[in-house]
Amino acid sequence: MERAADEQAPVRPDDLTAKARIRNAAFALIAQDGVDAATVRAIARRADVSPSLVLHHFGSKQGVVDEVATWVADVLGDVTRDTDPQAGPAEAHRRRQLRFERMTTEVPLLGAYLRRMLLDGTENGLEWFARTVDASEAGLNQREALGIARPSVDVRMTAAMLALLGFAPVLLRPHLEHALRLDFDDEDDRRRWRAAETALLTRALYPRGAVADAPA
Amino acid sequence: MERAADEQAPVRPDDLTAKARIRNAAFALIAQDGVDAATVRAIARRADVSPSLVLHHFGSKQGVVDEVATWVADVLGDVTRDTDPQAGPAEAHRRRQLRFERMTTEVPLLGAYLRRMLLDGTENGLEWFARTVDASEAGLNQREALGIARPSVDVRMTAAMLALLGFAPVLLRPHLEHALRLDFDDEDDRRRWRAAETALLTRALYPRGAVADAPA
DNA sequence: CCCGGGACTGTACAGCTGTTCAGCTTGCTG
């Protein structure tokens, strides 16, 4: 494995230092192959640095892993933050959606990292998912108040389902691409997915009432 | 870690041999903590057997991992198989759904194993997901023909979304339980989830057409 | 009887892991 100068991580001020390179290298390795595969030596090699320096800057391997985690949380936080308090809930939601999509295309590995974080079952993943449902719920509540959305019996549960659908292209991207022969890099395919999502939510699939679908 | 006699794996004929115990132990460890954490020694300890025997029976650690994978594929295959050729796609689908739910409650670790299988993007996971969408699509097609479901622009994509919703309690069970304060062991909570799912599909959430939800 | 083969074990080993530590360079500050 050789030095990969361009780690595809969002550029932030104070980057380009060895410390930042190490963090980016760790992020990329963890996203691609998981925490176990991201050995101190592999991180160092990728950052073009000695293994000792990794520990010098972060104390331990766990330190690097934690640093990457909080760094991702920061990036995600920026995406989630509402920039314009004037914008209505629907508009704010649309903007978050766009920012998130831009972020995941700018940093392709972010999707892989999130997938690992969620499916790894770490505390982090649980917490992050809960906060995501929080955001989804807030948006849905406002949409209910505005009359855009019909009232739900259990708003939070409905919000969770919406979050699920919205995140699917990130969490199960390879699987959806394979099963549906899509390419989410293609704007057209992304549009198709969003259209199908909108259709599902704007026109009842089982107008007369019937069983929901399920696995197997 | 001590011997865990009851591995919660489906009992099949010819079990109870040391070889079967090893396979079950490996399955449990892989499902709970991942392949890396399932060391040869840990598997042996759990199966109450010497590490050497693990390799004696399966050749290598990879051999054990592969054996578990094909064994899970078999179990899943049994669930998927249509037992009654008379039943239509929708009915067959409903039966698969029931069998799958029974299976995941009988073998709680199966959900965790599936989660990891999907996580690390193995060929197996991709293939399984695709076949799941196949099944969902077949059911949806028939429901369309019967007039139960309204026509979809892209049936397969809609079917994928249905599969997603149906599988969420398995794939993201810990996350949903945490975010929604549910317990999917409780029949009431499962009913609530299914009710919300049905509501989403029988009454349009955004009646006049509006933005779909999404991450962040 | 015995003996051949499978189930099973304990020991040993090379390789990789995270971590420690002594030491080197470089640049800023008194």
Added chain:
DNA sequence: CAGCAAGCTGAACAGCTGTACAGTCCCGGG
């Protein structure tokens, strides 16, 4: 200028990993 701190390195170590191998038990067939 001296010296000190920070960035950075290479060698070394203990622990765990998967695996190889020699050997022990035990049971069924000649």
